[in-house]
Amino acid sequence: MTTFIQGFKEAILLIWSLDPTLLEIINHTLQVTLWALLFASVLGVPLGAMLGLTSFRGKGFVTTIIHTAMGLPPVFVGLVVYLLLSNRGVLGDLDWLFTRQGIVVAQTIIGFPIVMGLTMSSIQQVNHQYKTELLALGVNPFQLVLTMIQEAQKGIFVAIASGFGRIIAEVGAVMLVGGNIEGKTRVLTTAIVLETRQGRFDLALALGIILLGIAFCLHLVISGIQGRVATTLQ
Amino acid sequence: MSELYQLHDVTHRYGERTILTLPSLTIQQGETFALIGASGAGKSTLLRLLAMLETPSQGTVKIHLERAWYDGHQLPLAQRRKIGMVFQTPIMLTRSVLENLAFGLQIRGEKIVKARLMAMLEQLQLAHVATAPAYTLSGGEQKRLALGRVMILETEVILLDEPTANLDPTNIALIEGMLQKQQRTIIIITHNFFQARRLADRVGFLHNGELLEVGQAVPFFNQPQHPVTRSFLSGEMLF
Numbered sequence: 001m002t003t004f005i006q007g008f009k010e011a012i013l014l015i016w017s018l019d020p021t022l023l024e025i026i027n028h029t030l031q032v033t034l035w036a037l038l039f040a041s042v043l044g045v046p047l048g049a050m051l052g053l054t055s056f057r058g059k060g061f062v063t064t065i066i067h068t069a070m071g072l073p074p075v076f077v078g079l080v081v082y083l084l085l086s087n088r089g090v091l092g093d094l095d096w097l098f099t100r101q102g103i104v105v106a107q108t109i110i111g112f113p114i115v116m117g118l119t120m121s122s123i124q125q126v127n128h129q130y131k132t133e134l135l136a137l138g139v140n141p142f143q144l145v146l147t148m149i150q151e152a153q154k155g156i157f158v159a160i161a162s163g164f165g166r167i168i169a170e171v172g173a174v175m176l177v178g179g180n181i182e183g184k185t186r187v188l189t190t191a192i193v194l195e196t197r198q199g200r201f202d203l204a205l206a207l208g209i210i211l212l213g214i215a216f217c218l219h220l221v222i223s224g225i226q227g228r229v230a231t232t233l234q
Numbered sequence: 235m236s237e238l239y240q241l242h243d244v245t246h247r248y249g250e251r252t253i254l255t256l257p258s259l260t261i262q263q264g265e266t267f268a269l270i271g272a273s274g275a276g277k278s279t280l281l282r283l284l285a286m287l288e289t290p291s292q293g294t295v296k297i298h299l300e301r302a303w304y305d306g307h308q309l310p311l312a313q314r315r316k317i318g319m320v321f322q323t324p325i326m327l328t329r330s331v332l333e334n335l336a337f338g339l340q341i342r343g344e345k346i347v348k349a350r351l352m353a354m355l356e357q358l359q360l361a362h363v364a365t366a367p368a369y370t371l372s373g374g375e376q377k378r379l380a381l382g383r384v385m386i387l388e389t390e391v392i393l394l395d396e397p398t399a400n401l402d403p404t405n406i407a408l409i410e411g412m413l414q415k416q417q418r419t420i421i422i423i424t425h426n427f428f429q430a431r432r433l434a435d436r437v438g439f440l441h442n443g444e445l446l447e448v449g450q451a452v453p454f455f456n457q458p459q460h461p462v463t464r465s466f467l468s469g470e471m472l473f
Binding site for chain 1: 383
């Protein structure tokens with residue numbers, strides 16, 4: 001219990017002192033998380049919506065693959081991205097190994113199936129009659145997808161929030177691809193692992209509390225955006 | 235009057251079940267055609283085929299638009315938009331009443347003139363709820379809005395699936411009044427014989443997926459030819 005109290009005090013002190021190292025770690029955490037979330041959403045929402053709206057042979061199999069990908073082991077993703085970005089990998093020329101761009105790639109791969117799978121499910125949950133009625137009103141395929149996304153927006157915001165939760169909490173892939181280099185690729189999760197390994201539990205806890213605080217604030221922002229979109233649509 | 239729809243040797247199945255068998259049917263431009271029949275007779279299926287939302291398992295459903303005949307496989311979007319349909323249980327978009335009304339115009343890229351929308355809402359007696367979310371409307375109000383959403387569009391035909399089912403006489407009178415003012419082709423499914431008599435030029439009776447009788451409204455109701463039609467119109471239970 002003492003460790004927890006100490007950790008909480010440490011967290012307040014760290015934030016209060018505006019420690020430059022901490023601010024840099026927070027900055028890097030936000031950068032990689034938000035970029036990865038943006039890519040995962042830009043790819044995942046339209047693709048999930050299209051999959052939710054279409055029927056084709058083998059859709060059940062594709063859905064099973066997506067559901068499997070929603071639970072992709074991060075360390076495995078990290079390993080694959082590491083191999084792709086390493087000097088001998090097909091993307092080696094990018095020189096993104098041990099960079100924040102590399103972390104964004106790994107986190108996008110982890111977050112994208114979650115956003116896509118949950119978007120697909122949200123669209124499928126919208127009454128089937130919606131699609132028929134929209135087609136009868138004369139929508140083109142693009143307008144159909146866009147309108148269905150608007151109609152399923154509550155579920156889609158949950159999809160984005162879930163993707164965000166998975167991305168910001170990610171450590172295994174980030175460690176492998178980013179390397180936890182101070183001032184370059186260290187983010188809150190990898191910093192927590194480092195401090196724990198070094199036995200500085202109170203500092204690790206403090207970083208964890210800050211991570212939770214950031215996640216809470218960003219979820220508030222997502223909820224706020226959702227509320228505003230909902231009001232606009234009504 | 236020229237022909238708007240031509241149906242030839244139409245059979246429609248869902249899986250193994252044959253829903254509709256229709257050797258031939260034509261619908262004229264500008265007429266009001268009522269479809270009557272018991273539940274499960276295939277009326278809504280026929281309406282979906284006419285709306286080109288489905289293509290028949292066999293045979294052809296063709297529509298004549300802008301000097302050309304089209305079937306469901308080759309109907310371009312621009313011509314598709316000439317067909318309007320009002321569903322039995324209409325879906326309201328998560329938007330205001332006004333935005334629901336404007337939706338069809340908006341997707342067609344047409345200029346949204348608020349005065350025109352408000353005039354339509356006045357006709358529908360919905361002007362007082364223009365800015366309310368559409369899902370807060372009552373069942374009758376939603377049906378009126380769904381009708382207005384299609385009527386405001388420049389469609390050649392309006393297909394209506396029981397537009398007045400479960401509505402009170404005031405709502406029924408309002409909707410019928412609006413339909414009677416229309417110059418375009420109207421195809422309406424109704425369980426209400428009196429309504430079919432009031433609105434339709436011609437009536438078709440569907441029974442177990444077969445169109446047993448088609449005729450001008452007055453002789454159809456006064457002297458039905460087919461024995462099953464006679465039984466149905468006299469209120470006998472048909473199985």
